[in-house]
Amino acid sequence: MRALYLLIIMLLVSSGCKNETSGVIAKQDLPKDFKYLNLIWNRSEKVIPDPYYGCVRPIADSILAKYNYGKIFPTDERFQDTDLTSLIDSLQLAVKNKNIEFILSHLSDTVFMGYAAGVPETADGFKQYWMNRKGNVSEELWIEMERALKLGGKFLALEKDYPFYGHKIYQIPYLLFPWEISDMFMSQAAIAENVPVYEKKDSTSNVVGYLNYDIVDVNYEESGVEPLFEGVTTITVNQMDWVKITTLDMKISGYVDGKFLYAPLGLRLFLAKNSGKWKIRGIAIGE
Secondary structure, eight states: OHHHHHHHHHHHHHHHHHOSSSOSSOGGGSOTTOSOHHHHHTBOSOOEEETTTEEEOOBOHHHHGGGTTTBOOOOOOGGGOHHHHHHHHHHHHHHHTTOHHHHHHTEEEEEEOOTTSOSOSSHHHHHHHHBOTTOOBOHHHHHHHHHHHTTOOEEOOTTTSTTOTTSOEEEESOOOOOTTTOOTTTEEEEOSSSEEEESSSSTTSOEEEEESSBEEEEOHHHHTSOOOSSSOOOTTTTOOSEEEEEETTSSOEEEEEGGGEEOTTSOEEEEEEETTEEEEEEEEOOO
């Protein structure tokens, strides 16, 4: 399916260069299970030359305006619930001390670890995914949980946000990417303000602009890595030092220090209230 997705995007770009004023592929011609229809139809009619793709279409300003102009501003809603706040404080301490027993004792009966995890959604599946046969915990878990827990969180909409439709879930970090203007695999978001974008992979090169919590498109080839479709480009384990980005309006393009970006498929921690107590409903990396 991903190969088909990339093929269609290539066709869109190729066709778009030849026709600047009309849609490049009719919606009815796309596969029924194609997930990114809005990404195509939200593009501006304006075509911008691009040395890698030949030409590209930025997302229309009228569309960006509906989604905070392509920004995801930080928030921390945990203080709405004192029990939730207490659990998150305890989780931060447990992660700092690498206390896996605390994590295991606060797992829900069902533990979501991502659709590509390949293990049962149980405590045993969690151990299988994050621990080796000797019981040693992957250092990635502690590093990524520590980073996520510093970023604040947000309650998911009961009937809107996947993968827990109809359930009250608190997600850490707060980053909920609007799929109408972003892509699960090819987008990332700045997690700070005034993040410099450099002309080259060098902090002494010219600054071409700044990011302020912006969602950006990532060019993995120019960043020097392959897209990790089954996994994720996380900052400490898989993330590249320098990331080639382009803002959604395509007004800024250059290189950003990877520590200032977070991917949609980076570690997400999902907390849910179970029998009156908040527990870990999911710890997912990747799909």
